[in-house]
Amino acid sequence: MTTLTAAQALSSTSGTSGTSGPAALTSRSEYEAALRRLREASQAYYGDGDSAMDDASYDRLRLALLAWETENPAEVAPGSPTTLVADGAAPAGDVAHTTRLLSLDNVFDAEGLVAWGASVERRLGRAPAGGFTVEPKIDGAAVAARYRGGRLVRIVTRGDGSQGEDISHVIGQIDGLPERLAGEATVEVRGEVAFTQEQFEAANTVRVAHGAPVFANPRNGTAGTLRAKDRPYRLRMTFWAYGAVELDGVPFLPAGATQAEALAAVAAAGVRTTAAAGAGLHIVDDLAGAQRRVDAIAAVRAELPVGIDGVVVKLNDTAEQEAVGSGTRFPYWAIAVKLPAVERQTVLEDVVWEVGRTGVLAPTAVLSPVEIDGSTVTRATLHNPADIRRRDLHIGDTVTVYKAGDIIPRVQAAVARLRPAGATPVPLPEACPRCGGEINFPVKSVCSV
Numbered sequence: 001m002t003t004l005t006a007a008q009a010l011s012s013t014s015g016t017s018g019t020s021g022p023a024a025l026t027s028r029s030e031y032e033a034a035l036r037r038l039r040e041a042s043q044a045y046y047g048d049g050d051s052a053m054d055d056a057s058y059d060r061l062r063l064a065l066l067a068w069e070t071e072n073p074a075e076v077a078p079g080s081p082t083t084l085v086a087d088g089a090a091p092a093g094d095v096a097h098t099t100r101l102l103s104l105d106n107v108f109d110a111e112g113l114v115a116w117g118a119s120v121e122r123r124l125g126r127a128p129a130g131g132f133t134v135e136p137k138i139d140g141a142a143v144a145a146r147y148r149g150g151r152l153v154r155i156v157t158r159g160d161g162s163q164g165e166d167i168s169h170v171i172g173q174i175d176g177l178p179e180r181l182a183g184e185a186t187v188e189v190r191g192e193v194a195f196t197q198e199q200f201e202a203a204n205t206v207r208v209a210h211g212a213p214v215f216a217n218p219r220n221g222t223a224g225t226l227r228a229k230d231r232p233y234r235l236r237m238t239f240w241a242y243g244a245v246e247l248d249g250v251p252f253l254p255a256g257a258t259q260a261e262a263l264a265a266v267a268a269a270g271v272r273t274t275a276a277a278g279a280g281l282h283i284v285d286d287l288a289g290a291q292r293r294v295d296a297i298a299a300v301r302a303e304l305p306v307g308i309d310g311v312v313v314k315l316n317d318t319a320e321q322e323a324v325g326s327g328t329r330f331p332y333w334a335i336a337v338k339l340p341a342v343e344r345q346t347v348l349e350d351v352v353w354e355v356g357r358t359g360v361l362a363p364t365a366v367l368s369p370v371e372i373d374g375s376t377v378t379r380a381t382l383h384n385p386a387d388i389r390r391r392d393l394h395i396g397d398t399v400t401v402y403k404a405g406d407i408i409p410r411v412q413a414a415v416a417r418l419r420p421a422g423a424t425p426v427p428l429p430e431a432c433p434r435c436g437g438e439i440n441f442p443v444k445s446v447c448s449v
Helices: 006-011 028-047 055-071 110-124 197-209 218-227 259-269 287-299 318-324 385-390
Strands: 132-138 141-148 151-157 187-194 237-246 282-284 308-315 334-338 343-355 361-372 375-381 398-402 410-414
Touching: 028 055, 028 218, 055 343, 110 287, 110 308, 110 318, 110 334, 132 187, 132 237, 132 287, 141 218, 187 218, 187 259, 197 218, 218 237, 237 259, 259 318, 282 287, 287 308, 308 318, 343 410, 361 385, 361 398, 375 410
Parallel strands: none
Antiparallel strands: 132 282, 132 308, 141 151, 141 187, 187 237, 308 334, 343 361, 343 398, 361 375, 398 410
């Protein structure tokens, strides 16, 4: 991959992913402080799923660390998270993976995709002849699911890439990952588990009913749900396969199957794949075609039923994949093209109230300015007073704000661990902001309209 200076790494995301974060690292002490922040964010995410750092800030911080380590190779900290699968923060568990389950490397723009293509050609010794696959990158948690004789017998987290945790307690609550296949296939399917937007809203309704806080976002909620064993309720999630490996020496894939053919075989067995995520799985001849598909998927992102944070480009020919090989953290034959952030964290400064045409009270969140999906956001939707209370919002909270395409931004939840001392619940109006009349809570004013 292309080597970046610290300043170049930080600037490479501006205007594309909308990230914000630390300035370029200029000293050993700044590097060590950044390492601590990255480790804390990763440990929170892979622990209870409640990360106090949004993905865009994480990406920016990680790029700064990578750039500093590239410029100062003799001073790289032993066990730096940048060299480890899942930053070395995911519980490794005690279930060995059939083959290593790695992460993906990232690029942030068309130039990065071209640079990745050049590295593939160098490793292969020629231009790829088998084309590329392009598919959405589901924003969830990677797992390996093992079927024996057509029955789902075990689900394992990615862990450290060599071994993961057994989370088979979630069998039966993941759409797209049936407990039994139509046939007697023995195979391990690999993919992402995530909440669809509909499942996410349903999950938060269930959690509130049980006195639990709402999830800050679908990705963190998924991570926590997969590991939870003692909840008095079960939440539906969805699985999308992006690959398969043969298990116990039992043949499953056609001889010489390409990447696309492997996913077709998985789908035929009854498991949902990334091709069913709304953006499809596409085969293209070259990286120019791949970039066009990246742009097309980005254009329909807001319409997809599940959140995506990028688009994955892979060599389609598995022989070429093997020739290009893999590193300790990610395969060299695949790359994730990250899309602009549609979810960020910022501070809830105030809530203002207006009365709609039908008399409905309409609260609007006033936010510290934050760049989301290419624009600066200072206001976001709050549904109604009851929803404010359901989400337990306080003035001064760090909140997760979501925006995609032309959709009006909305506040999803507060990051409870970042709540400042003395923060007070969002005050509800005592009188109609239009006429001063009485209010019939939870949602309507009684003034004449």
